[in-house]
Structure formats: C-alpha cells, structure tokens
Amino acid sequence: MKKIYIKEEYCIACRLCEIYCQVKHSKSKKILKAFKNETDILSRVLVEEIGYNSFAIQCRHCEDAPCVEACISGAMQKNKNTGIVTCDEKKCVGCWMCIMACPYGVIKRDLSEKKVASKCDLCGDEEYPVCVRNCPNEALQFKDI
Amino acid sequence: MKNTINTINKTCESADYIIIGNSAAGLSAAASIRTIDKTGSIIVLANEQFANYSKPLITYYLAGKVKLEDMHFKDESFYKENKILLKFPINVVKVDFESKQVISDKGACFRYKKLLLANGGVPIIPKIEIAGSDDFQASKENKSINNKAASKEIVFPKILDSFSYKNISGIFTFTCIQDAMQIQSHIIKNKIKETAILGGGLIGLKSAEAFLEIGIRVRVIELSDRILSATFDKQASSIIENELENKGSKIYTQNTINKIFVKNGKLDGIELKNGEKIDSKLLIIAVGVKPDLRILKDSNTEKEQIRSGRGIFTDESMETSIKDVYAAGDVVESFDFITGNKTNIAIWPLAVRQGEIAGANMAGGSKIYGGGYFMNSIEILNIASISIGITNPSDDLEGHVEIIKDFKPEKKTYKKIVMLDKKIIGLILVGNIDRAGIYGGLIKNGVDVSEIKENLIKEDFGIIALPSAYKKHLVVGDGIEV
Numbered sequence: 001m002k003k004i005y006i007k008e009e010y011c012i013a014c015r016l017c018e019i020y021c022q023v024k025h026s027k028s029k030k031i032l033k034a035f036k037n038e039t040d041i042l043s044r045v046l047v048e049e050i051g052y053n054s055f056a057i058q059c060r061h062c063e064d065a066p067c068v069e070a071c072i073s074g075a076m077q078k079n080k081n082t083g084i085v086t087c088d089e090k091k092c093v094g095c096w097m098c099i100m101a102c103p104y105g106v107i108k109r110d111l112s113e114k115k116v117a118s119k120c121d122l123c124g125d126e127e128y129p130v131c132v133r134n135c136p137n138e139a140l141q142f143k144d145i
Numbered sequence: 146m147k148n149t150i151n152t153i154n155k156t157c158e159s160a161d162y163i164i165i166g167n168s169a170a171g172l173s174a175a176a177s178i179r180t181i182d183k184t185g186s187i188i189v190l191a192n193e194q195f196a197n198y199s200k201p202l203i204t205y206y207l208a209g210k211v212k213l214e215d216m217h218f219k220d221e222s223f224y225k226e227n228k229i230l231l232k233f234p235i236n237v238v239k240v241d242f243e244s245k246q247v248i249s250d251k252g253a254c255f256r257y258k259k260l261l262l263a264n265g266g267v268p269i270i271p272k273i274e275i276a277g278s279d280d281f282q283a284s285k286e287n288k289s290i291n292n293k294a295a296s297k298e299i300v301f302p303k304i305l306d307s308f309s310y311k312n313i314s315g316i317f318t319f320t321c322i323q324d325a326m327q328i329q330s331h332i333i334k335n336k337i338k339e340t341a342i343l344g345g346g347l348i349g350l351k352s353a354e355a356f357l358e359i360g361i362r363v364r365v366i367e368l369s370d371r372i373l374s375a376t377f378d379k380q381a382s383s384i385i386e387n388e389l390e391n392k393g394s395k396i397y398t399q400n401t402i403n404k405i406f407v408k409n410g411k412l413d414g415i416e417l418k419n420g421e422k423i424d425s426k427l428l429i430i431a432v433g434v435k436p437d438l439r440i441l442k443d444s445n446t447e448k449e450q451i452r453s454g455r456g457i458f459t460d461e462s463m464e465t466s467i468k469d470v471y472a473a474g475d476v477v478e479s480f481d482f483i484t485g486n487k488t489n490i491a492i493w494p495l496a497v498r499q500g501e502i503a504g505a506n507m508a509g510g511s512k513i514y515g516g517g518y519f520m521n522s523i524e525i526l527n528i529a530s531i532s533i534g535i536t537n538p539s540d541d542l543e544g545h546v547e548i549i550k551d552f553k554p555e556k557k558t559y560k561k562i563v564m565l566d567k568k569i570i571g572l573i574l575v576g577n578i579d580r581a582g583i584y585g586g587l588i589k590n591g592v593d594v595s596e597i598k599e600n601l602i603k604e605d606f607g608i609i610a611l612p613s614a615y616k617k618h619l620v621v622g623d624g625i626e627v
Contacts, residue, residue: 046607048607048609049609053609066582070497071218072199073218074199074219090215093202093210094524095205095522095524096522096524096578097494099522099582100521101494101520102582103582103586103619104619105582105583105608109578
C-alpha cells in the first residue's frame, strides 16, 4: 500500500498540512468558512517542533495495528484491501483504548459532538492525502512501500 | 461417567477447531486460524443469548450511549467470511480430553481436533451476612437495643454468595449484557436515584461512569484507602474522588459492607463496617472478576489435568498442559512482561493478542506470546485517565525505582512516570491523556530514557523529544534512512 513518508529534514514547520487537514475534515470543506464557523475541527496530522527541528506525523497505518487490537467497539478497523486504518465514528464510544495503545500518539479525542477518536484516514477518497499535496517542501511524501 | 459420554458419542458433532467463548480472545483466534487454515471447520460455542456483543460496552449501554443492536464488535459478515459456525447459548460444563469431546449442560457434544478455552472470567461475590428488614428499621432507630425483630427467623438465605445474590432483587454484578439490562429495568421500575457500589476498582468505577451519565448518584464502598487502588496512587485517586464528591456522590474508603437488609425478596438497605447505614435499593457488586475455571472441575482427571493457578497456565504458544488444548483471554494466567511473574491480566487488548497467537499455533503456525502488562483507560465525569504497567512499585523496589510526577489538582491533571534501570515501567495520566501511547511504546520497547527524563514530564511531550534512535525508528520505519 501507499504510505506517507516523513522527511524530517525538509519540514519547516509551516503547519500548512495541519490547516489543509482541518479543511478536508470540515463540514464546509472551505478554508474561510471552516476557519470562521468550525473552530473545533481537529487536525489529524500533528506538527512537532523543538527549535529548528520539526516534522509532521500522522497515523502510520501499522501492519499489526495496536489501536485495532485495543478497540472494544469494533470501530477501529484495518481495511484488508487498502490497508488503511479508519475509525468508524458511528461505532466509536470514546473509550480511548486506542489512544493508550498507539505508540505514535497520533489519535486525538474529538469532543466536539459525540466523543470519538479522531485520526488520519489517509484521505481515502483523494489521489493524494491533502497534507502531502499541500506541503510546500515535500517534507511529506506519498509512496508505495 | 464413561458410559454417558459413549452414549452421547453417537450424536457428537465434529470440527477441526472448537472455540469456547465468543468474545475478544475467541473471535481473534478464529480469524487467526482462518488466515492459515482456509478450509478447516471452526465452531464457536457461546454461553450467552446474544450472537455477538462487546462486553466492555455494557457501560455505554447502561449510559444510553449505545443500543443493543450496535454493540457487536464483529458483524455477521465476519462469521460468514471466516466460515465460523457460531452456536449459542451453549453452556459447556465438561471436556473429555481423552476422547477430545466437549459436553454442554444439556448434553450437546462436540468433538475437536484442537480446542481453545476462551471462556473468560466470572464476577467474585464476597460472602456477606443477609438480615431481615425489620432488623434494619429497628437498628436505624436505635443501634444499642437488641430487639425482638433482630432475633426473628429469617427464611431467606443468610449469606450472600454467587447463588443467593441472584434471588435478591436489587443486587447485581456488572460484567455482561444481562446484568446491564436487569439493572436498567430495576432502575426504571423502582425509580432509583442513587446506587451503592461495592468495590472502587475498574468495574465499580466503570459502572459509576454509566450511572453518573444517567443522573444516578453513586456511593462507592472501597476496602482500600482510595479508589482504583490497583493502578492509581493517592494523588491520582484524589482528583477523581473530589470530582465525584463535588457532583454529589460519596466515597467510603477503608470500608466494606457488613450486612445486607432484605425485605420481601428486595434489597432494603446495607450496613457498612463502620456501622453506617445506607438506605440503598440498588447495589452493584464489583469487587472483581476471576478466571472462570468451572469447566476444569469436571474435566480434570488424575491422568489428564489442565494445570492452573488463579487462571489456566499456558506456554508461550498459548497451549495448556494438555496437548491440543489452548487457552486465551481473561481465563489465562500468563506472564507479566515487566515483572516476569505469572499473572492474570484481564484486559481486552491482551485477550485479542493471546487469541491471535493461540489461533495461529492451533492452525500449525508458530507465534510466540511475549507476555503482556496491565493497562487501562477510564473516564469519570469527563476526566479521562490512562494507567499502564507498574504504577505503584512494591516496597522491595524502593530505592531502585525513580518516580517523576506532575500533580495539578486545580487543573485536574496528573502525570506520574515510574522508571527502573533507565526504563519506564509504569505510567499514570489523568486529565491530559492524548499521547499516552508514546509512553506505552517506550515501556514495550524497553527504551533507555535516561537522557530525556526532563522531557518525559513536560506537558507538550511528543515524538520529537524521544531518544534519536528510537525516534528515527518510529518516524521513518525500519530500514529506511532519512
């Protein structure tokens, strides 16, 4: 499967990936509307920064995904065909077992409506994830393993 | 005995794999078998009345957050795709290891080539004295008078145990969907506004979580000096305890129930060890669960025995002391990855993993169980918390462990990291839990954290603060250079 590769040395911590991720996962899908009216959207990619060091990280869609193993509701599933790990927010009860299990710390608590786990879905309906497409310095790359 | 089995023999259904248990471990094993053996027949036997549901979800069911029909963690297509034949309700009471047969209480028989015991745990019911209700009324008025009512004949069972509690309306355990349904109808029927919970551990607090969601105050009675004592320390517990008390609930620590009052078959109040009386019409018994070893009693013979302690012993392949019989999940006593001791860790993720490993080995694969450690996530009154590993190191570790803490009661947050020999062995997070798994990864991988100690406790701790080799391993994966 295609995965996102992180190029730490190219990341300039501009956080455009976070912004485009938020827009992609907004209701309106419009940057200005989302900025004005949907202030509680979580970015599923996370830029970490200490001094000049930075990188953007999101779900690694693990082979033996610990979040899937820990999920008590069956919401967290790894698609056998695509390899993408997604959280079915309808089934999710917000128990946070996945947060406990993820060694990357890339699952967040979405408390905006019903409590659900929020994570990268690899923008399944797009050719390229929006964080990759909008990275100005190719610090995120979408490639086959 | 031999005769009865021989007569049943004729109608014995055969399968390559028989799995007792339809929950996390059992179904994970079934799926795992199927990845290796595409054609072998698999029968799953469940002792409940529902096709598939997730037991931990009963908290959310009782809280009204999830409906029964949405409680399945595997849907029908899972059984179909994996060609699993599910049979329920079948209550297995005996296994004949010699003839490789499983017998139910109604005499149904199944012959296996490989067997998995994934039948989970059962709630522990402490023995408590039961008294008549006249006694209760009188003693409420005047404790010292040894009145007539107290000496009255009580026809009801005099001791609460795993049989008698079922006959008293208002006393429930909280481990399966039937429990949750019965509690729910009891609440409606009796207009319950408050409940007593015996046990301030995980199940007690999980049930409290549900009760509080539906506006029922809780009175938690806990033997130790704090709630969640197995995993929390005083400071972590105090955050949750304060919040519970601020919202009108009450915690009784270093206390237990002395006596239960019953009137017309219904719970009519309880008396605590310290003499205090609680006028409760609902009591949840939540002192813990233990591996369900009832099957072993009639199955073990002098010749063939499944070895067990608190739970069933297995080797690294999850096979028991009897060939072709495996065990996984809450029924197992396996070894703790951190301490190296044999222990029963009844948590969902380990049940799934053990099931997967057992299934693979049953089907001829070779997977090894590397041990597990305790972890859990619980949210009370919107305060999330996660604990992993050894959070309260025992006295013999004193002087060897290093503990760093950040306690902010005003913000309702707490972070505690326990380290031994430069490695993290335990973690408590209260309030801000968002990056708990990173610490879990450090525990699992035994990463030397001596150089990043100051970072561990920071609020914005993340991947970037990790030791560079481990960080690289996480960020770029194995074998790929940046």
